[in-house]
Each structure stands twice: as C-alpha cells, then as structure tokens.
Amino acid sequence: MSNLTVRDLVAMRQLACSLVAGAAGAERTVVWAHVCELPDPWNWLGTDDLLMTTGMSLPAAADDQKQFIRRLSAAGLAGIAIGDDLQAPPFTHDMLSEADDLRFPVLTVGHATPFAAIGRTVAVAAQSVQISRIDRLSRLYDAAHAAPGDDTSLLGRLSAELGHRLHVVDVGLGSEVLRDAHPLDDGLVRQLQAGVSGRLDRLPPRMAIDIGPGTTATAFPLVTYRTCMLVAVGHADLEVDAFVLLHAQSLVGVEVERVTRERERTDAVGAELLEKMITGSISADAATTRLEQLGLTDTEWCLIGFDAPGLQTARTLVADRGFTFLSCSVGEEGYLMVTSSDADPAAELLGRHISAMGMSARTATSEGVPDSVRQARWALQAARADGGGLAEYSTAAPLFLPPTVTEAHFATRAVLGKVIDYDAANHSDLVETLDVFLSMDRNWTATAEKLVIHRQTLGYRLRKIEGLTGRNVKSSADIADLWMALITRRISSGQG
Template structure:
C-alpha cells in the first residue's frame, strides 16, 4: 500500500506541478485534494488535505498572504496548489519566505492541468490505501465478532486472518493467557521473559525473540492491566502494517481484560464457597452442585497453604494453566484447595512465585476440609521453620513444636491459657497484642501502628500480659516460650478464630 506525498505529485510531470516554496515539506502526505476559494480555506479542509485554488482565496496584501500560510500550516494542511491562469495575485517574497520557514509546500499548477486531474490522482492513491485498510479492519472485527459465536477462540480467528500464529504471554508470571489449541513453546516464553528482565514497567514496541541463534517469535505489547505481550510465533520476521497490528492489539487487549475480569469474578465466588466449606456453614448437598461448576466435585482434595500476599500469583498461574481450584485468605495465610491428582503440577507451577508452601493430607469429604486447612497451615509453619520450599503435613512438623493438633492446643493453653481466658471473659485483645508485638520484633512504634493504639495503651497491655502469665517480655527464655505458644495457637486454630 502506497502513501502519496506532495513530492510525489510534483514528480508526476504530467500533472504540471512545480514547487515555488516549502521544499522541506514535500514529504507531507496527501490523503485528499480539495478546491476552495473562500477567505478562510483552513476552516474547510482537514489535516493532510491539499488545497487547490485558482488564487481567489489568496489575498493581495503581503501580511495577509503570510497569515494565510501560517493558518494553513497550523491546520495541518498538506500544501497549497495555485493555478497559474493569472487569477491569483502576485505571490509575495514574504509569503514564500514564510512557506520556506514553515516547510509548507506552495505549488503552482499549469493552466493546462485541470484540478480534476490532480484530484483524481490523489483520490485513486488515497482510496486504494483506505479501502485496503477498511477491508482489513472489517475482517479483523468480523473475526472478533464470530469468535464469540463459534468454538474457535479469538486468537485462532485473528491468527487465520493475519497469517501468523498468535499467542498472549503474561511476561510477569511467565504464563500463556487465553488458552488455545497448540500452546507456545516453553523455551520461547523463557527467552522472551529473559529479554524483558528489569524492563516490565516499559515494554518495547517490538521485540524479536531468539531461542539459541534462531528467531522463534516477534512480540508486541498489549494495552492491558496485566503485563502481557502479543507473540507471533515463527522463524520469519513479522510483516504486519501498523494499522492492522494496532487494531489486532486492541482487540486482543480487550479480550484479555474481559477474560481477566470474568476470572476475578469466578475467583471471588470460589473464595466465598471455600470460606463456607472451611467455616462448616455449607452442607455437602448444597456444596455439591457448586463444586461441579468448578470441576472439583467427586474428587480427593488437598489444601496448600502459603503467605497471603501470594494469592494473586496463585490464582493467575493456575487460571492461565486451566487448573481447577478454590482459594481464599484466612488470617495472614492464603489457602488453595484442588484435586489431589493435580498437586504435583500445581507445586511445580507455583514454585517460582511462592517461597514456602504447606501441603495437607488428602481428603474426599467436605467435613474434613477444615482439618485439611489446619494441616496445611501446620506444614507451612514447618516450611518456614527450616526454610524449605514445600513441606507435607504427613512428614513434617515445625521444629520444637508438637506434631499433632491436639498437642498444639495443649501447648498453646499451657503458656497462653490465662490470656485466652481473660480475652474471652473481658473482650480484650491481649493475645493479639502479644502476637503483634513479637511479630514486629518488639518494636513499640510498629506494634502500636498495627493495632492502631497509643503507646501508653500498648505499655498497659504488656504489663497486664506479664502479670497474668508470670513471664517477661524482656526475657529471651520467656519470649521463646511466648513465640512457640503463639505458633502452636495459630496452627491449632488454622487461622480461624
């Protein structure tokens, strides 16, 4: 597709055009040519259009001629073509000098060349490009529309239209988005993400992805909240015009946003369901049809525990890999329930994003899921304690802590029983205060800020804790006992008060 410029018109000798001034602007593109003889032609033409005049609209006064050039240039007009049939006033040196200064082309057109010939030349060149663009745009949007009415995905439809195998990659989590048949090669994703390390805040407009010494794909950024790129797989460079590429990016970006919002809604519904199962407020009969919708009915399940800030990563990675799960936050931990058969794959996928995970034993009854949550929390504490990535409830126990839930309950009450009874009887928060104080490494300011209380209030509570327990918050031995008892309490409760 060609793009006509003012210089192209001058180069066509049969049109009889000659440049009087503004040689520096001959590369201005021309999308239309329009004749106008009004006093203010800049108000009647659009940007990149060529003004054709017999000279009636050209004022005789020098200053007004200069102003004419300024107004036309300010409006983005491609240039002015003046007929040399003696109807135009003399073009002053000041006008031509202003045109040179603004790189605004001033042409003269031979009286033997009708304006219609000039107009047709521009129209044919312009229309052929515009018609091609409109046709391409129509096909792209038809592909997007029909993708919602057929089994094939939007990516597959657009791939067929554009002639490239298109994929969407989340370069933050290294996953392929918008599942389609024939996923992109893992080596290509790794090579792409490696090239973008440290540059996720500003993705390049175009990036060649090489695996070894071979071009594997070409990637383009997408206008999405997730950090995604459109990847055209193939060993040859992608030759897409900017027009088609821009609209393909927009269409796919919209689809990614739509799919992301839908998944977030599904995750929220799943979290509410999981929370009801944990709380025991939803019976098996009521839960069964809802589990069928998630693909988790009639399965053996396991629960994975992890620090709650990693919940979003877990949902994105598993969602992109189309693995059924329920997830929610309880206390300061995130929990994920999935089919036991998928756990090994899940652990492998989440490993690069979550430093510590605790795995429960398997269960096939909903009534045991709350126990599974406690087990996963127990295993998570073990993983944190020894610095391992994954710990299983059946084989791990946090160092120096009891190995069973009943023992954990006993250990917690042995140290914190007086505080727990006092809190329950007087509606106080002494256990919470002690937990926050030790978690903040005994920082008074950090603890007061977290609990949103005054430092004097914190001092009163700490004195009360020491009086009730007979232990000091300054003694290393007593602090160790407090800390282990708090961990045992968390495990025994599974994060559920």
C-alpha cells in the same frame, strides 16, 4: 501490495530525491511515508514504511549513526529520506558504508520539496492496496465474531487469518493469558520480560525478539487492565500488515478484558463457596452440588496457604495456566484449593512470586476442608520460620505441631493454660504481650513501643508470665515451648 519502490521516488525528478547510499536496495517497496523526529523511529514505523526526517533524530557520532541505520533496517523500513535543509548532522563514511552493506536506501530530499508531496505520492500509489486491506480487515472482524468451534479460540482464528501465531503475555507476571495447546517457550517469555524491565508503566510500541533462524517474534502492547503484550510469531519472510495488526490488537485487548471480568465473577462465586466449606456452614451434599455446578469434579484436593496480599496473583497465575481451583482469604492469609494432581505444578508456579507457602495433605475432600486449612496454616508457619519457600504438611512428621485440633488445644493448655485463664479473669493482655515479645526477638524496646507500654510494665508482665507458666523467657528450651504453644493456639483458633 503497492508497486511503488524507492527507485521510483528517485526517478520522479519533481520530488528532488537523491540516493546517497544503499543503492542495492532501491527496489524496496514503499507502502507508506511518515515523518518522525523521535530518536527511536523504528518503534513507530513498520515494514516497508519510508521514514521522512529533517535529520534531528540522526545522531552525530559515527558509531551511533551506524547503529541508527542498523535499527531502521532491522525494523524492515523501506528507507530513510533526510531533508537537505542543514538540520541533519554530517553523514559519516561509516554510516553510508553501513547502509550500502545492509542494502538500506538513504535519500536526501531537496529543501524545496515538502514532505507532504512525497507522502501524497506514496498514498496515491497505495490506494489500490487499501481496497485489499479493507477486505482483509473485514475478514479479520468476521474471524473475531465467528462462533468458535470445539477447539478454536479468538487467538486461533486471528492467527489463521494473519498467518502468524498470536500469543498474549502478561509481562509483569511472565504468564500467558489466553494459553492454548501451543504456548510460548518459557525462555521467550523471559526475554520479553527482560526487554520491558523497568518500563511496565509505559510498554514499548514494538519489540523484536530473537527467536532463531527463519522465525521472527514481534511484541506489541495491548490496552488492558493487565500489563500485556501481543506477540506475533511466524516465518521471517512472511509480512504482517501493520494496519491490520493494529485492529487485531484492539480485538485481542477486548477479549483479554472480557476474560478478566469473567474470571473475577467466577472467583467471587468460588470464594463464597470455599469460605462456607471452611467454616462448615454448608453441608457436604450441598457443597458437592455447588462444586458440580461450577464444573469442579468430586475429587481429592490440596490447599495451599500464603500471605493474603498474594491471593490475586495466585488466582491470576493458576487461571492463566487453566487449573481448576477455588480460592479465598481468611484473616491475614489466602488459600488456594487445587486438585491433588495439580498441587506440585501450582506450587512451582506460585513460588516464583510468593515467598512463603504452606501445603496441606493431598487427600482433602469437601468434608475435610477445615482440617486441610489448619494443615496448610501450620505448614505456612513452618515456611515462614524457615525464611520462606514451600513447607508441606505431613501426617508422618507434622512439623513439630499437633496433628489434630484436640491435641493442639491440649498442647496450648499445657503451656499457656494458666496465662489464658489469668487474662480471662483479669481482663489483661499477658498472652498478647508474650506473643509480641517473642515475635520481636525479645527486643524490649521494640516490644514496649508496639504495645505502647513502659519498659517497667513490660518487665512486670514478663515476670508474671514466668510465674504462671514456670518457664524462663531467657531459656532457649522454655522459649521454644512458649513459642510453639503460641503458634499452636493461633492456628487452632483460626487466627493464623
């Protein structure tokens, strides 16, 4: 660490620096000096940096000036040096008193002194520090490329080198990406998300999080495909070198991208296997062999179904949590296959981001995957009808739907058999018309527009359906029969 202090700079008469407030903090170390005219310099400078400014960023109001000094002090800056060239607004008594209370040095710099002179002075004093920084940086890269032991990870090795526990958080999903045995507290993750709310496309360069007495947590953005931040947690009196941390950010960003690409390849292989298991195009023995090759033990499984757009989110969340899973999309739905023991925590995790989910029975084996898909699909229909949430299939109470494909086919034929046969013989669309009509809550105008037909044509078709089924589309009981028959037909035929 450099031995140069604020008092040393003031003592160098050639620099023409005067200490106007915060004299009690004059022994603060100055590691670097940097010019910044942005309104939030605390986001761009780090611990022990001296802010040099013409004062353009200094607000004029007394309360705003006090807050400005508080933010600089909270960020750990060595002090602020303001050019005496009439660019800055007048210093208020409140600002100077606040600086005194915080022991935060406020300097003025003579208009004849270029900021470059102060910068060079600090740089010369810091040369000896650079040697130790380079040595530490070398150790950092050694830690990054070391062969990991049985229970170590990149984050673990970098954490040991930096003296702060490092975490990677996807602030969009609220998920810890490289999760280990010591994950962040959920409340801290929520604080981080709240702090970047509405700014996911441009994360703040630095964010301090209140974690409790004696402990600090600071988040920095990562350049990754996912919207991630690196969070450093440690003792408040233990400094993190901003220069070394910048390189750690780069190393961790590369690791996140590597893990993401590896997961994408694993997901593609798993999707191919699950699709074959669903369609029955792979034998049970072959499926078991493939599962073993993927490191998936032969156990009981559970399938969770949801709208297909949620598949990538589901994959990301369960992979971050370390669950064993397979996933794929079938038509308009996505399916996640997890072990029965992980079913509840996986559903809870997904429920924060996916509105409606259906869960199969928890006794699926590699041979019974097709039936589990139907169960999950039926449960999903019930969840949608209930306005969202999780619906779980039960063999004791199968959500008013037939529990087997044979019974589903029988129930469909009992209600819609004549309509299905009429469509097949006449190349008509009565079943589709009925489906759209009921899906649109019997709105004639909306149904006609979606089918691109006249209202009179719609009326003719509905009367034909009533004649073939013996049911009235104005009767609640008959509508219930027709609707459940449509759902059963759609699910049992794999249309979702």
